Amino acid sequence: MSSINSGESTTFFEDDEPEEIAIAVMGPTGVGKTSFINLLSGSGLKVGSEMVSCTSSVQAANPFDFEDYRITLIDTPGFDDTTLRDSDVLGMIAAYLSYAHGHGQTLAGIVYMHRILDNRMGGISSRNFRMFRRLCGDNSLQNVVIVTNMWGQVDHELGVARETELATKDIFFKPVLEKGARLARHDRTLKSARAIIQSLVGKRPQVLQIQQELANGMDITETSAGKELNRDLMEQMSRHKEEIRLLMTQMEEASKLRDEEARRELSQDRARHRAEVTRIQLDSRNIVAGYAEAMMKLEQRVKESEAAAKIAAKKAEEAKESNLRFSEEQKNAQSVSADNAVIEAKMGAALPIFGFWGRLALMLSPFSLSWK
Ligand SMILES: Nc1nc2c(ncn2[C@@H]2O[C@H](COP(=O)(O)OP(=O)(O)OP(=O)(O)O)[C@@H](O)[C@H]2O)c(=O)[nH]1
Numbered sequence: 036m037s038s039i040n041s042g043e044s045t046t047f048f049e050d051d052e053p054e055e056i057a058i059a060v061m062g063p064t065g066v067g068k069t070s071f072i073n074l075l076s077g078s079g080l081k082v083g084s085e086m087v088s089c090t091s092s093v094q095a096a097n098p099f100d101f102e103d104y105r106i107t108l109i110d111t112p113g114f115d116d117t118t119l120r121d122s123d124v125l126g127m128i129a130a131y132l133s134y135a136h137g138h139g140q141t142l143a144g145i146v147y148m149h150r151i152l153d154n155r156m157g158g159i160s161s162r163n164f165r166m167f168r169r170l171c172g173d174n175s176l177q178n179v180v181i182v183t184n185m186w187g188q189v190d191h192e193l194g195v196a197r198e199t200e201l202a203t204k205d206i207f208f209k210p211v212l213e214k215g216a217r218l219a220r221h222d223r224t225l226k227s228a229r230a231i232i233q234s235l236v237g238k239r240p241q242v243l244q245i246q247q248e249l250a251n252g253m254d255i256t257e258t259s260a261g262k263e264l265n266r267d268l269m270e271q272m273s274r275h276k277e278e279i280r281l282l283m284t285q286m287e288e289a290s291k292l293r294d295e296e297a298r299r300e301l302s303q304d305r306a307r308h309r310a311e312v313t314r315i316q317l318d319s320r321n322i323v324a325g326y327a328e329a330m331m332k333l334e335q336r337v338k339e340s341e342a343a344a345k346i347a348a349k350k351a352e353e354a355k356e357s358n359l360r361f362s363e364e365q366k367n368a369q370s371v372s373a374d375n376a377v378i379e380a381k382m383g384a385a386l387p388i389f390g391f392w393g394r395l396a397l398m399l400s401p402f403s404l405s406w407k
Pocket residue numbers: 063064065066067068069070071081082083084085087088089090091111112113184185186187188221222223
């Protein structure tokens with residue numbers, strides 16, 4: 036602890052307390068975001084397989100100390116999740132960021148993950164990256180590291196050639212690298228993960244475009260990310276509609292030729308595309324509601340956690356007092372409920388200790404499996 040003596044009074048400040056910062060991790064589903072976060076923070080957030088999406092909400096890992104900082108890593112679901120609608124993913128990310136900004140908090144950095152084993156920036160990768168660009172805007176790119184991983188799964192020379200392509204082509208990462216983002220490799224070791232974090236700590240936190248837009252009173256559909264999602268959904272829909280038109284022409288021909296089997300197969304195909312059109316329509320209509328619902332749930336859960344923490348702390352205090360009063364036998368009988376109260380009270384005790392990000396992580400953690 037240091038002190039400043041101003042003559043009349045002495046002000047003490049905690050210069051040995053780590054500075055609290057938050058870093059978000061984004062990228063397509065299954066790219067290794069949660070694994071990266073667990074490695075650094077020692078958390079046990081659930082990791083998925085390559086086939087099925089795993090992280091279904093914005094969740095924060097246990098804060099960990101790194102040099103002079105206490106870091107909270109924020110895990111996010113990817114767009115094109117196999118179980119969530121894109122509108123819900125946008126809603127959850129936007130709500131979390133907007134809530135933080137509303138409380139005067141900004142991210143110190145963002146890690147965007149990309150699998151080097153993907154032989155090109157396919158549909159899912161480029162959609163996620165476009166959404167990421169719209170969420171961040173240009174001003175916060177200084178605080179972005181694009182991380183390539185899964186190097187062990189490609190021939191090294193091929194990986195290096197892909198990395199060069201990603202860094203030098205306009206359709207890939209070149210435009211963001213020119214505006215201050217950096218490219219780094221992660222080889223699944225703690226050393227490389229820490230080097231990535233090292234390059235972000237100490238950066239001046241920046242307001243992201245989506246935070247600024249929502250703070251300016253924009254509706255989520257008016258934000259760049261909201262517009263991009265809608266545009267993308269409409270594009271997907273017109274592709275399906277085009278397919279449906281084509282299939283209908285082919286069905287007519289099959290009917291003329293009395294080829295019943297071909298007609299049935301084409302009809303099944305058409306039903307599949309029609310189902311996709313309905314799904315996309317619902318997703319598009321859900322953009323406003325998805326955000327509103329995520330924000331409402333987040334605020335409600337923070338409120339509930341704060342209230343529960345207060346009650347739990349009081350209960351634990353009471354249990355402690357009554358334990359002291361009762362005989363040894365009575366004390367034993369009470370110990371189970373007292374233990375429960377003590378566990379619950381840990382949250383009550385911890386809430387005032389952590390800073391904003393740690394508190395938010397703690398408050399949402401009992402509920403973080405899903406916001407739905
Ligand atoms: N080879 C290799 N596999 C990895 C790496 N990181 C993660 N994986 C594997 O990739 C799969 C997905 O990892 P997750 O960490 O769940 O990926 P995620 O991005 O959080 O996925 P979602 O939560 O679905 O968005 C798991 O089987 C991991 O074991 C890596 O650096 N190298």
